Amino acid sequence: MKKINIKNEPKYESKFNSFVYQEQAVEFVKNLDYGAIFHEQGLGKTKIALDLTLYWLSEKDIDTVLIVTKKGLVKNWEEETSIHSYLKTKILDNNRNSNYYVFNSPTKLIITNFETISMELKRFKLFLKSRNVAIIIDESAKLKNPDSKLTKDFFELSSLFKKKIIMTGTPVANRPYDIWSQIYFLDGGKSLGDSFKEFKSKSDLTNKLAKSAEKRTEFEDFISSIFQKINDFSIRETKKSAKILLPEKKYIDVWTMFTPEQSKLYNKLREELIIELKINNKKSIDDASSILKRILRLEQITSNPKMLNEDITYISGKELELDSLVKSIINRNEKVIIWTNYIYNVNYFCDKYKKYNAVKISGSMSTEDRNHSVNEFKKGDAKVLIATPQSAKEGLTLTVANNAIFYDRGFSLDDYLQAQDRIHRISQVKECNIYNIMIKGSIDEWIHKLLLSKEKAASLVQNDISKADYQNIADYSYDELIKKILEVEE
Numbered sequence: 001m002k003k004i005n006i007k008n009e010p011k012y013e014s015k016f017n018s019f020v021y022q023e024q025a026v027e028f029v030k031n032l033d034y035g036a037i038f039h040e041q042g043l044g045k046t047k048i049a050l051d052l053t054l055y056w057l058s059e060k061d062i063d064t065v066l067i068v069t070k071k072g073l074v075k076n077w078e079e080e081t082s083i084h085s086y087l088k089t090k091i092l093d094n095n096r097n098s099n100y101y102v103f104n105s106p107t108k109l110i111i112t113n114f115e116t117i118s119m120e121l122k123r124f125k126l127f128l129k130s131r132n133v134a135i136i137i138d139e140s141a142k143l144k145n146p147d148s149k150l151t152k153d154f155f156e157l158s159s160l161f162k163k164k165i166i167m168t169g170t171p172v173a174n175r176p177y178d179i180w181s182q183i184y185f186l187d188g189g190k191s192l193g194d195s196f197k198e199f200k201s202k203s204d205l206t207n208k209l210a211k212s213a214e215k216r217t218e219f220e221d222f223i224s225s226i227f228q229k230i231n232d233f234s235i236r237e238t239k240k241s242a243k244i245l246l247p248e249k250k251y252i253d254v255w256t257m258f259t260p261e262q263s264k265l266y267n268k269l270r271e272e273l274i275i276e277l278k279i280n281n282k283k284s285i286d287d288a289s290s291i292l293k294r295i296l297r298l299e300q301i302t303s304n305p306k307m308l309n310e311d312i313t314y315i316s317g318k319e320l321e322l323d324s325l326v327k328s329i330i331n332r333n334e335k336v337i338i339w340t341n342y343i344y345n346v347n348y349f350c351d352k353y354k355k356y357n358a359v360k361i362s363g364s365m366s367t368e369d370r371n372h373s374v375n376e377f378k379k380g381d382a383k384v385l386i387a388t389p390q391s392a393k394e395g396l397t398l399t400v401a402n403n404a405i406f407y408d409r410g411f412s413l414d415d416y417l418q419a420q421d422r423i424h425r426i427s428q429v430k431e432c433n434i435y436n437i438m439i440k441g442s443i444d445e446w447i448h449k450l451l452l453s454k455e456k457a458a459s460l461v462q463n464d465i466s467k468a469d470y471q472n473i474a475d476y477s478y479d480e481l482i483k484k485i486l487e488v489e490e
Contacts, residue, residue, distance in 0.1 A: 011086040012058035014051055021242040026051050028235045034164040034186040036234040041169030041418055042425030046080045049136045056134055057108055063131045069138035071113040073395040092116050103127050114142055118153045128160035140166035141173035146181035146196045158185050172458035173414035176203040176223045183230055191229045205457050207479035227463035236462055249424045249432045255440050256321045261314040266301045298443045303408040307344045318437045330356055330383055335401035338386045339419050341410045349386045361387040389415035398422040402430035407437055409447055413454040446485055449478045
């Protein structure tokens with residue numbers, strides 16, 4: 001393969017020193033054909049990736065490093081590259097004409113997004129056959145579904161890369177089996193097997209575990225062995241193990257009640273769900289898409305009934321607690337992020353908290369408008385930021401705030417963990433408060449318990465805790481709880 005030479009080689013030096021744990025990560029993976037960096041969010045994986053890039057390029061074995069990230073993070077990577085190195089970047093995006101020139105340039109560092117890989121699959125195949133290319137995948141949990149076209153495209157290209165690195169702070173984004181396809185991209189099934197179906201059957205956090213001690217033991221034995229199987233090429237640090245001196249992160253559960261009108265609406269829909277369960281003779285809520293939709297509707301009513309009908313004049317019991325919390329935080333002269341899964345709520349609360357110069361981030365906004373909101377929150381008069389985790393859970397450092405309120409939460413563990421660590425990361429100097437607002441006797445209780453169970457299982461898979469510690473804290477009662485909330489009997 002012909003080497004790529006350019007007249008003026010850039011300086012392969014970093015502008016800043018690394019933390020010890022960052023240097024150790026680079027040392028661990030730099031000479032491997034493939035590796036996984038699973039450092040907890042907020043520990044500076046971008047710096048690790050750039051130092052790794054500089055090492056590879058300086059050794060001359062690699063012609064080009066390809067960094068793949070989410071669309072909304074491409075700009076962040078451009079900025080971080082210029083801050084930490086002397087490298088010049090080229091961008092591959094949805095413009096096929098400009099991409100042609102990038103593919104045919106002698107560039108050393110290319111940044112792109114996941115979707116462009118699929119769009120330019122044919123040209124990537126040709127490109128990888130003509131160059132020695134190393135790939136670094138940022139937020140690799142994006143590839144957690146092995147049946148998606150996107151993931152299959154990455155599998156197809158895998159063997160053509162000279163070196164492969166995946167990075168994410170949440171390899172178990174939602175369920176233990178999420179890690180399989182990320183590792184399969186690296187080693188083709190050598191460590192975790194080549195059958196996703198078999199791996200999933202052994203690592204699925206299902207309702208059946210509550211009923212069988214034998215199945216629980218099999219599940220715990222299997223997921224506790226996962227990290228050992230990938231240990232030779234995977235490295236993980238948490239804020240605790242890396243000895244990062246961050247202020248404490250406090251979890252504060254704020255329990256409240258339905259307002260009377262909200263309770264009537266909630267119970268009406270719940271009764272309709274119970275009737276549906278009986279008519280269809282459903283003995284389990286697992287894999288019942290129609291039931292899941294109804295559960296999501298219960299969550300909407302619990303969050304904000306106005307989402308179902310804007311003519312509704314009453315509010316959620318949660319909103320009363322939110323008003324009180326926001327007021328107390330502002331009175332302490334502190335800033336706050338309000339997280340919600342619904343764009344309706346983002347707009348609703350942004351308008352409601354105008355007096356605090358509230359700003360917002362949601363998937364319906366342009367990149368320019370999102371950046372404006374971030375700048376106003378960081379440097380302007382905005383005291384409140386309202387955002388959806390899907391649009392702002394990654395790539396942002398929002399340590400100007402030390403309060404995060406989860407007004408409602410979905411089923412995604414990744415959304416929950418990534419969102420709260422926008423404020424609990426390097427450069428934070430104040431104690432961080434993570435508030436979860438929940439209504440007693442509602443779907444909130446089930447979501448809360450389910451997320452805790454997922455988080456504990458993820459900790460075991462990622463080797464953050466021992467199997468003995470997991471067994472002491474594991475709770476499989478979410479199955480019985482959802483039946484109790486819905487009044488479902490088998």
